[in-house]
Amino acid sequence: AQSVSQHNHHVILSEAASLELGCNYSYGGTVNLFWYVQYPGQHLQLLLKYFSGDPLVKGIKGFEAEFIKSKFSFNLRKPSVQWSDTAEYFCAVPRSDKIIFGKGTRLHILP
C-alpha cells in the first residue's frame, strides 16, 4: 500500500534562506503525489501536484518539487523563503479515491 513519510517535523529558517523539505513515498504502481500547505488560521490547500510528465513541478508562491523515481522522493523546494511561508506542509499520495497524508512539517521563518 502506498504511504508517505516526511523527515522533518519542525524546521526553522531565516528569511531569504533556501528551503528543502523531504518526502519519501512507498512504491505502489503509478505514482501521483501532492504537497499541501496550511497557513496559520487558514484551510489546507494544494501547493502543487505531480501526476505524470515533467518530474519538476512548479506550484504556487514560488514553490517547486522534483519527483525522483530512483530515490522514491518528492522533495519540496523554494530558493528564498519569506516570513509569509510560515505554515505546515504535508506531502500526500492518492490511494484509490482517498489521499494518504504525511505527518506534516511545521516551518517557521524568522523575520
Place this chain on the structure above:
Amino acid sequence: DVKVTQSSRYLVKRTGEKVFLECVQDMDHENMFWYRQDPGLGLRLIYFSYDVKMKEKGDIPEGYSVSREKKERFSLILESASTNQTSMYLCASSLSSGPYEQYFGPGTRLTVT
C-alpha cells in the same frame, strides 16, 4: 472556486454529549471526507462517502458515525463525546474516480471537557 464550509470554527462540549459537525460543499463533488488533525500525527481519515447514503470507514472510525442524506452535505456525529476526541476536524470534498485533489473546509476545533 470550490467552497467547503463547516458549521462551526470552535465548539466546546461536555463529556457524554452527542455532537454534530456539519459540512457543505458547493461543487457537486461525489466524494466527501472527514479527518481529524492532531499535532505530530498529521491528518487521519475518519470516514469517507462516495455517494449519497454511501459511506466507508477510514483509519480511525471508532467513536464516530456519519450521515450523507444529500450530495452536498456530510455530517460527522460523535455519539458520546470523550476528552480524547478533542481535536481539529477537517472536512474535504473531491471528484470521484481519482486521483483528484481534495478541497478542504476551514476546520472545526472541538474541545471536549
